[in-house]
Amino acid sequence: MKVLAIDDQKLVLIPLASRLKELGYEVLTETNANKGIELYNSFQPDLVIVDINMPMISGMEVVKYIRETKKSSTPIMVLSGNTDDDIITEGFDLGINDYMKKPLSLVEVCARVKRLIGVPVSDTKTVINKDLIIQQRCVGVVIPCYNEETRLLSKEFTDFIDKNSGYHLCFVNDGSKDKTLEVLNNLRKGREDFITVYDCEKNGGKAEAVRQGMLYMAKQEDLDYIGFLDADLSTDLTDFDDLVSTIENSNYKIVSGSRISRMGADITKESARKIISLSINFIIRKILKMDFKDTQCGAKIFHKDVIEISFAKKFVTQWIFDVEIFRRITLHFGLEKAKEMLCEQPLKRWIHADGSKLSMKDSVKIIGQLGQIAMHYRSKKNTSLSERVNKSMEANFFELNSIKEV
Incomplete structure (x- = not known):
């Protein structure tokens, strides 16, 4: 199972990608939203995790590209510090599957990923640090x-x-x-x-x-x-x-x-x-x-x-x-x-x-x-x-x- 994570902050992506890989997912990350869209086309992920507030183009534009341009039903999870109710509503209107507000527990993120796309078959024994928080x-x-x-x-x-x-x-x-x-x-x-x-x-x-x-x-x-x-x-x-x-x-x-x-x-x-x-x-x-x-x-x-x-x-x-x-x-x-x-x-x-x-x-x-x-x-x-x-x-x-x- 493949996950594409897009966030302009590398320090957020590193622990997220590391934990998902431990769980057996194949993960690619990108800090540039435009390049993230290119990766979406070539990587064909089973799940897209995206931030909203990014330079150049916002995460909402990535959502629109997947839902409106590509007409794809690929599950989309938003991880963002943006708590604006209108933005959250727009996201769900566009068809996102989950919206999580930073800061949040990495354990919770992984649990929601499992709920959306299931658990990959993996023999890897993982050690979950329950204290790790994804900051905004x-x-x-x-x-x-x-x-x-x-x-x-x-x-x-x-x-x-x-x-x-x-x-x-x-x-x-x-x-x-x-x-x-x-x-x-x-x-x-x-x-x-x-x-x-x-x-x-x-x-x-x-x-x-x-x-x-x-x-x-x-x-x-x-x-x-x-x-x-x-x-x-x-x-x-x-x-x-x-x-x-x-x-x-x-x-x-x-x-x-x-x-x-x-x-x-x-x-x-x-x-x-x-x-x-x-x-x-x-x-x-x-x-x-x-x-x-x-x-x-x-x-x-x-x-x-x-x-x-x-x-x-x-x-x-x-x-x-x-x-x-x-x-x-x-x-x-x-x-x-x-x-x-x-x-x-x-x-x-x-x-x-x-x-x-x-x-x-x-x-x-x-x-x-x-x-x-x-x-x-x-x-x-x-x-x-x-x-x-x-x-x-x-x-x-x-x-x-x-x-x-x-």
């Missing part, structure tokens, strides 16, 4: 790595992508001097469709590693959102997935994790580090003119259309590039619009990891780096920056220099 969005995650040979929690990363479709992890080796690159390449084996290792020969610092990884992932056409996460998983992947859910179901362009202590959350910090963080945050809020509680959390997710604005140019500082990102967004869109685009979401869990690369001495240096940021973006020529904002930044800079002790 695809996400790239950049993880900067420097000398992480002994700290990288490889199993936590692989377990997550094995259970969560639609994720592609990009580990950026930032010129590590230990065996980090070897560890990352071993981590990628067998999961090449879901894990990329981006190797920087020279150490450029976290800011540049993240920037390079974000720009690289932005070139992948099937990703909707791209974010970054610390390699030590002080913010775990489940919490990161919550940030993705927020940006997916809102009009925000950036959702940033926040390590705010609150009831029901597991947030731990070193006491001395906490005091320094509060001092730094006070200055940051003055520079940004936003009431951010925690700009420096290493877990953030971005809508793809603000990646170029946020990461195209190199950052002025190494550790507090997050502040520069928010400043760039403000300069490009204006303060009020930026406030509407940015969301700070408290995390359920954040644990300070031993072996942090940021020392207390570095933390003190950050205050000086904030002065660099204020100066750089105050004098920077930007066509979208009005004179009013220039004056505002100048006032912030002088206010920053007037702070003798926090």
